[in-house]
Amino acid sequence: MFTSTQNNDFANIVKGRRSVRHYDESIKISREEISEMIAEASLAPSSANMQPWRVVVVDTPEGKEKLRPLVRFNTLQNDTSSAMVLIFGDTESYLYVEEIYNTAVEQGKMPAEVRDRQLETILSMFPTLPKELKVEIAKVDSSLFAMQFMLVARAHGYDTNPMAGFEVDQVARAFDLDEERYAPVMIISIGKAKEEGYETVRLASDKITFWR
Numbered sequence: 001m002f003t004s005t006q007n008n009d010f011a012n013i014v015k016g017r018r019s020v021r022h023y024d025e026s027i028k029i030s031r032e033e034i035s036e037m038i039a040e041a042s043l044a045p046s047s048a049n050m051q052p053w054r055v056v057v058v059d060t061p062e063g064k065e066k067l068r069p070l071v072r073f074n075t076l077q078n079d080t081s082s083a084m085v086l087i088f089g090d091t092e093s094y095l096y097v098e099e100i101y102n103t104a105v106e107q108g109k110m111p112a113e114v115r116d117r118q119l120e121t122i123l124s125m126f127p128t129l130p131k132e133l134k135v136e137i138a139k140v141d142s143s144l145f146a147m148q149f150m151l152v153a154r155a156h157g158y159d160t161n162p163m164a165g166f167e168v169d170q171v172a173r174a175f176d177l178d179e180e181r182y183a184p185v186m187i188i189s190i191g192k193a194k195e196e197g198y199e200t201v202r203l204a205s206d207k208i209t210f211w212r
């Protein structure tokens with residue numbers, strides 16, 4: 001992890017991130033580097049550390065062809081990016097929770113009694129939650145992963161564009177995922193900018209903050 005980052009200037013990474021919609025088609029990011037970026041983004045926090053984000057990386061011409069009719073007005077990103085990263089939230093992420101907590105104990109990062117207590121709480125509650133709540137939790141956590149992925153991409157010298165403009169009811173099935181289990185969160189295009197993203201403005205913090 002963090003072996004191929006190019007930029008370690010936090011302010012530059014955050015301030016310089018812009019949605020880029022047109023990429024240099026000659027740049028192909030290796031699967032190895034994308035995997036590294038996914039591992040780095042996975043350091044994001046999540047509810048009970050269940051890490052419900054799941055990723056489909058579409059980086060082949062066939063995959064892009066399949067995705068194209070599903071991305072509405074976002075075809076330029078699909079056609080020119082190095083990859084389209086489809087982020088889903090796994091509503092059954094608790095299936096991995098024992099593996100995660102056991103590993104933490106094995107690595108000396110969590111006492112066994114804490115694991116036992118937490119697993120009992122999580123496994124007695126999480127599977128029984130209503131589906132809407134499972135989807136909501138998975139989406140909140142996966143959005144944190146998505147944000148971190150975009151910043152990690154900048155640190156690697158790449159640009160991104162988060163997208164909600166796609167056929168949310170079709171993408172899971174199109175890429176062979178169980179649509180009952182995996183909730184689509186967003187798609188992020190990644191590549192090297194051919195055209196810089198335009199500058200945008202933000203509301204002042206006093207407009208969006210309530211002090212009590």
Ligand SMILES: Cc1cc2nc3c(=O)[nH]c(=O)nc-3n(C[C@H](O)[C@H](O)[C@H](O)COP(=O)(O)O)c2cc1C
Binds near residue numbers: 018019020163164186
């Ligand atoms: C959840 C989400 C969905 C978005 N969907 C799209 C989209 O479908 N197409 C697009 O071109 N931009 C999309 N955007 C990008 C926003 O337009 C952009 O983030 C915003 O204008 C601020 O610009 P910046 O990203 O350059 O800072 C989306 C952003 C977010 C966070």
